[in-house]
Amino acid sequence: MTKTLPITEIELAGSLVRLSHLVQHVFADVSRQHDLTPQQAQLLCVLMNGPLGMSELGRVLHLEKSSLSGLVDRVVRRALATRGQHRTDRRTSQVSLTDEGRALAHATHDGITAELATLLADLPPANRTRLGADLTHLLAGTHLA
Amino acid sequence: MTKTLPITEIELAGSLVRLSHLVQHVFADVSRQHDLTPQQAQLLCVLMNGPLGMSELGRVLHLEKSSLSGLVDRVVRRALATRGQHRTDRRTSQVSLTDEGRALAHATHDGITAELATLLADLPPANRTRLGADLTHLLAGTHLA
DNA sequence: AACGTTAGTTCGTACTACGAACTGTCGTCA
DNA sequence: TGACGACAGTTCGTAGTACGAACTAACGTT
Numbered sequence: 001m002t003k004t005l006p007i008t009e010i011e012l013a014g015s016l017v018r019l020s021h022l023v024q025h026v027f028a029d030v031s032r033q034h035d036l037t038p039q040q041a042q043l044l045c046v047l048m049n050g051p052l053g054m055s056e057l058g059r060v061l062h063l064e065k066s067s068l069s070g071l072v073d074r075v076v077r078r079a080l081a082t083r084g085q086h087r088t089d090r091r092t093s094q095v096s097l098t099d100e101g102r103a104l105a106h107a108t109h110d111g112i113t114a115e116l117a118t119l120l121a122d123l124p125p126a127n128r129t130r131l132g133a134d135l136t137h138l139l140a141g142t143h144l145a
Numbered sequence: 146m147t148k149t150l151p152i153t154e155i156e157l158a159g160s161l162v163r164l165s166h167l168v169q170h171v172f173a174d175v176s177r178q179h180d181l182t183p184q185q186a187q188l189l190c191v192l193m194n195g196p197l198g199m200s201e202l203g204r205v206l207h208l209e210k211s212s213l214s215g216l217v218d219r220v221v222r223r224a225l226a227t228r229g230q231h232r233t234d235r236r237t238s239q240v241s242l243t244d245e246g247r248a249l250a251h252a253t254h255d256g257i258t259a260e261l262a263t264l265l266a267d268l269p270p271a272n273r274t275r276l277g278a279d280l281t282h283l284l285a286g287t288h289l290a
Numbered sequence: 291a292a293c294g295t296t297a298g299t300t301c302g303t304a305c306t307a308c309g310a311a312c313t314g315t316c317g318t319c320a
Numbered sequence: 321t322g323a324c325g326a327c328a329g330t331t332c333g334t335a336g337t338a339c340g341a342a343c344t345a346a347c348g349t350t
Contacts (some may be wrong), residue, residue: 013257017168055298063337066298091296091346116158120154120283128154128157131279134272138264182305210328211332215305234315236316
């Protein structure tokens, strides 16, 4: 079915998958150091940009609302976030970080960034710049995040 | 703690994380189309290179042996793989793909590759080649896979 | 005031991942 | 040869993840 793909494409796709697993591994390790699951860490990091409703969170995280309820429950239970209510619409709830949650989010984010930076240190600065541009280009091609 | 990182490093790390989530999303979608969980799909893809013992699988997949037992159980239960026994060492077991498992592994692998190829189509061929080289370099810097 | 839509929660199911405890096998060394 | 530590896997209990279906409550419209 896909036998007509040039070899380099296949190899590149494989590299992307392996890189992805590597990054996920780093993400999980750092999250664990802060006593968070990767999903909880990702949630906190998303909320660093400001409070969001459940529906928006579901879109950003690619999660069904039923999956999100429990995830938010667990971070709320740990006092890392709160469920506020919307000013006018009493159906929607705004999930915001607590101070503790914000601190943890920043710590985790910084930890992951630092870890990835050591990985990237192998790459010459010029390549890093190019890589950044290419990734930005790739990510822009999809739905924005 | 990490405030001295150049801005571009931070942005690059962020891009890496977002790319990683994107790839994981593709991986999960394609796996689901084939009625597999991402973990099961990854296991089958690893086994495409030949049978492996549980310990080696754990190393490759970064899983504790207790986690692996269940994962292998489920693909064996679905007749996608079998637990053979080592010729001389009766402790170790060799996990191999069945014909059905091999077919599913190839289908999933091809599907993911095709999906990623459409993503990469946005990128000019020259950049793709460079990107491949850079990723290979990055992946080589870590433990091989 | 009735009704369809939207926002979230709850429930049941299956899977993932871990550590601790356990069984069976292997290799060694006395 | 027999005891013993190391190794390979499994089992068990716990917590978290993710989904769809069914549900409740509030909103907006007509």
